[in-house]
Every structure is written in structure tokens, then in C-alpha cells.
Amino acid sequence: MVLSLLMGKWGGMSQREVTLDELTDLCLRRGFVFPSGRIYGGLSGFFDYGPLGVELARNVLNDWWRWFVETRDDMYGIDGAIITHPRTWEASGHVESFIDYIVVCEKCGTEYRADHLLEDLGIKIPEYTAETLKRLIEEHNVKCPACGGRLSDPQRFNLMFSVEVGPRKSMTAYLRPETAQLIFTNFKNVVFSMGATLPFGIAQIGKAFRNEISPRNFLFRLREFTQMEIEYFVNPEKLDDCPRFGDVAGLEVNMLTAEDQERGIGEARKMTLGEAVEAGIVKSKWHAYWIGESIKWLHGLGLRPERLRVREHVKTELAHYAVQTFDVEYYFPYMGWKEIEGIANRSDYDLKRHIQYSGEALHIVDDGKTVVPYVIEPSFGLERIIMAVLTDAYVREEKRTLLKLKPKIAPYKAAVFPLVKRDGLDVKAREVYDKLRRVVRCYYDEDGSIGKRYAKADEIGVPFTITIDGQTLTDNTVTIRFRDTKQQVREHVEKLPEKILQLVNT
Incomplete structure (x- = not known):
């Protein structure tokens, strides 16, 4: 499941x-x-x-x-x-030939890479030479995008x-x-x-x-x-x-x-x-x-x-x-x-x-x-x-934005949240976080509503969020929420690090 x-x-x-x-x-x-x-x-x-x-x-x-x-x-x-x-x-x-061609607006002085100007206008460049670039600029009457001024002839520019x-x-x-x-x-x-x-x-x-x-x-x-x-x-x-x-x-x-x-x-x-x-x-x-x-x-x-x-x-x-x-x-x-x-x-x-x-x-x-x-x-x-x-x-859905990053490259693999910051849930959440962070890169957040914390985690690509709620204090289980489906399963705290590591490597 x-x-x-x-x-x-x-x-x-x-x-x-x-x-x-x-x-x-x-x-x-x-x-x-x-x-x-x-x-x-x-x-x-x-x-x-x-x-x-x-x-x-x-x-x-x-x-x-x-x-x-x-x-x-x-x-x-x-x-x-x-x-x-x-x-x-x-x-x-590289000293001799690692070059691009630069053109300069004779009116405002703005510098441009000649081939980029042509490509942005949909003009194909059959050969990357100063002569070809000059000819295409003249044939298509290409002007400075900033001020409409005349462009200089293309000149060699070493990129090192x-x-x-x-x-x-x-x-x-x-x-x-x-x-x-x-x-x-x-x-x-x-x-x-x-x-x-x-x-x-x-x-x-x-x-x-x-x-x-x-x-x-x-x-x-x-x-x-x-x-x-x-x-x-x-x-x-x-x-x-x-x-x-x-x-x-x-x-x-x-x-x-x-x-x-x-x-x-x-x-x-x-x-x-x-x-x-x-x-x-x-x-x-x-x-x-x-x-x-x-x-x-x-x-x-x-x-x-x-x-x-x-x-x-x-x-x-x-x-x-x-x-x-x-x-x-x-x-x-x-x-x-x-x-x-x-x-x-x-x-x-x-x-x-x-x-x-x-x-x-x-x-x-x-x-x-x-x-x-x-x-x-x-x-x-x-x-x-x-x-x-x-x-x-x-991905932008109707009510949220998320990054569906593969777990193995996600910046944070998991986030740990107490449902609320009282009744001992925050203390237990800290305990869970301390166990988990020894195994995977994760973070702890107790500020704001649980919905806003989920939204932030989704937007930065956290694949698994762990929530500590009232049931955690009675049976030592937490919920694992899956970013892409928003569905949740419960897991025992003692098995949580192993489970998250398994999910990250799946």
C-alpha cells in the first residue's frame, strides 16, 4: 500500500x-x-x-x-x-578561437551577442562567421532592442x-x-x-x-x-x-x-x-x-x-x-x-x-x-x-503549488510537524525529529497552521511530512503524508527512520 x-x-x-x-x-x-x-x-x-x-x-x-x-x-x-x-x-x-561575436549599439552603447539577437528574431544562422552575422543583421535590418539604434559590425570577443x-x-x-x-x-x-x-x-x-x-x-x-x-x-x-x-x-x-x-x-x-x-x-x-x-x-x-x-x-x-x-x-x-x-x-x-x-x-x-x-x-x-x-x-494544482522532485535529490527528504504547539506534542515532535535527522536530511517546523506548513513543504519539494498528533502520545505512531497524493499512513516511531530511508531509496 x-x-x-x-x-x-x-x-x-x-x-x-x-x-x-x-x-x-x-x-x-x-x-x-x-x-x-x-x-x-x-x-x-x-x-x-x-x-x-x-x-x-x-x-x-x-x-x-x-x-x-x-x-x-x-x-x-x-x-x-x-x-x-x-x-x-x-x-x-581557447586563446585563439574561444570567441563569440559582439555588436554594440552606436546610440546607447548596449552590448549584445550577435547570434542571440538573430536567434531571438527567428533568423537562422547558416555559418558562424563575422561576415555571415553582419550580412544577416543588414538584410533583416536588425536594430538595438533597447533604443532602436544602429548596431556596429560584429567583432571577435574572447570569453576567457x-x-x-x-x-x-x-x-x-x-x-x-x-x-x-x-x-x-x-x-x-x-x-x-x-x-x-x-x-x-x-x-x-x-x-x-x-x-x-x-x-x-x-x-x-x-x-x-x-x-x-x-x-x-x-x-x-x-x-x-x-x-x-x-x-x-x-x-x-x-x-x-x-x-x-x-x-x-x-x-x-x-x-x-x-x-x-x-x-x-x-x-x-x-x-x-x-x-x-x-x-x-x-x-x-x-x-x-x-x-x-x-x-x-x-x-x-x-x-x-x-x-x-x-x-x-x-x-x-x-x-x-x-x-x-x-x-x-x-x-x-x-x-x-x-x-x-x-x-x-x-x-x-x-x-x-x-x-x-x-x-x-x-x-x-x-x-x-x-x-x-x-x-x-x-506543478500548480487548484489549491497548491508543489515540486515533484525525486526523493533522492530533494533538498529535504522529510519534515516533522507537531499538529499543535502544546499538550506535549511539540516535545514529542522534537524527539521524533532528533531521531530522524540522524538518518536523512529533514527539518522541524511548529509555526503556523498545519495546512500552511504542508503547503510550504510541498512547494519546496519535501516528499514526506511526519505529523505528531494526539494518537502519537497513546500508541507512539505518527502519520507519514505523501507529497504527491496527500494520502497518509501511520508508522511506529521506532520504525520511522528505517521506513523513511526505505522510501527515499525506492
């Missing part, structure tokens, strides 16, 4: 889709995130996690680490420095933050714009220290920094954000030698191919990853495997399959290092389809560039042959994942 109460759709459809304003209001009001430096007016592109946000983020990160690292025997973790040797970014190509290292500023370095390069520069260290053999991966979670021209859409495009990245190293002659492929071959995904996009088709097709490999859409089994593992993890967070699609990059957007790239996109009702993860076949580009610039031998022996491995890279953005999770979980 308890299981049937629990098994409501954690991310069920709401009668009306959440708006970006509603989501932002909830996050600010309930302490998920705050604008950084808010007392001074805030700083665009920077947010601080509040008490609920830091718990949610930590739970998502821990779940990612368990899924992709702890439960595997072919994965190693590192935690690279935010500032590293600047030659790293010369070798990677530079810093001076040392008291005499003897070296210009950079805040890392991605975590991936720290994995490549530590490749030899991991192989030597851990005795790693192909195929294997290196995973990292950490901050990245990009001086975005126009941060926007709340947490979606930030100047400081958290990445979760894997570089998975494979012998280039064994890209289809994937013994784990059977784990994902039957997984059905919504696939939007580059060929379909170039033909003007915008609708994804349902197919299994096995079919995608057989049809040559995904060019290797290892690439398809990591697409599947990523989708399975996202499903486990509660994201609905119909709101996820796998979109292949067309030739004009393919990065210089990539053989093939797919984005996992989520459908945000207020933004449309947006990338929350990229999965690229980066070939041997990065390791060979670092070999060239460092002079180090970044190779590995496999089957008696010295090889520079190819790399499959799943790369997630934490804040985008959180936006997707909150969007999917947000």
Missing part, C-alpha cells in the same frame, strides 16, 4: 506549464538561489546557492558521481585547479577571464573556461599512478568561467557555473568494440539527425540506440553507449522522456576538434529545446595538441601497440540540469 502511494508520477504533467518568472520567483523566495552581491544590486551572470539550492545541487552532483564513477570499474576521478599553466589554453585552442599571477604580475593566466583540459593534462599522471588500461575514463566536477557577452534566462547562461565532465579514452581502432553496448542498445530516444535538420525537418524521430548505430547515425558504439548512459541518468533524476531529445550537430556548428557531437536537449516550455549536455567524439585532437605544445609523450600501450587514444566526452552543466529538474517537477 505504501509503495502505491509513493509511485505517483514524481514529475507528472501540470495543468499549466510553469513560466520562467514563476520558476525564478520560487527559487529566490524559497532560498534555492540568490543573485550574487544582491545587496549591491547583483552582478549579471553570477548566482549564489541558498540553503535549499546547495542541498539540491549537492544531491544531483552526488548522484552523478555515484552513477558515472563510484559504481564503475573503468573510471577515475580528479579535481583539477581552476588556474593552470596558460600554455594549456594555447594548446587547446584573464588573471595576473604573482605579486609582480609576471604571468597572465586564465580562469578555466572548461574542466576538460585539466583531464587531458593529467592523462599521463592517471595512467602512471593508477595503472589505467584502455578503455577507461577520467571524471571531474568543478567550476568553469566564461565572460559571456549577454548572460540570460536565469541559471541557463552564466559566467560562473559547474561542469560535470568525463573524458573516456578508447583505442581509435576499437570504437565499436564496446562490451557494454548491450546495456543501452534497446533504449529508445528522440533523435534529430544532422541530415534531417539540413532538409528542414525539425521533429525528432523515435529510434533505439541500436538502430541509430546500425543506420550510421551514431558513428560508433562507444559514442552511442555514452549517449545511452547519460539519458538513463537523466531519466533517473525524474526528467520525462518526451521532454528529452538527442540532436546531432550539423557541419556548420561542429567544433574544430570534434568528429561528431550530439546534444541532449530538454524542452523548456518558456525557452523551447535547449542543450543540457553535450556528448562529443573529440578524436585524439586534445592529446595530440598537448603533445605538440608540451613535448610530453601522452600515449598508452594497448595490445602491444603505442596509441594516442580517441576521446568520447559527456559534458553536463549543473545549473542547466537543475533548471530542467525544477521545471519538470513544478
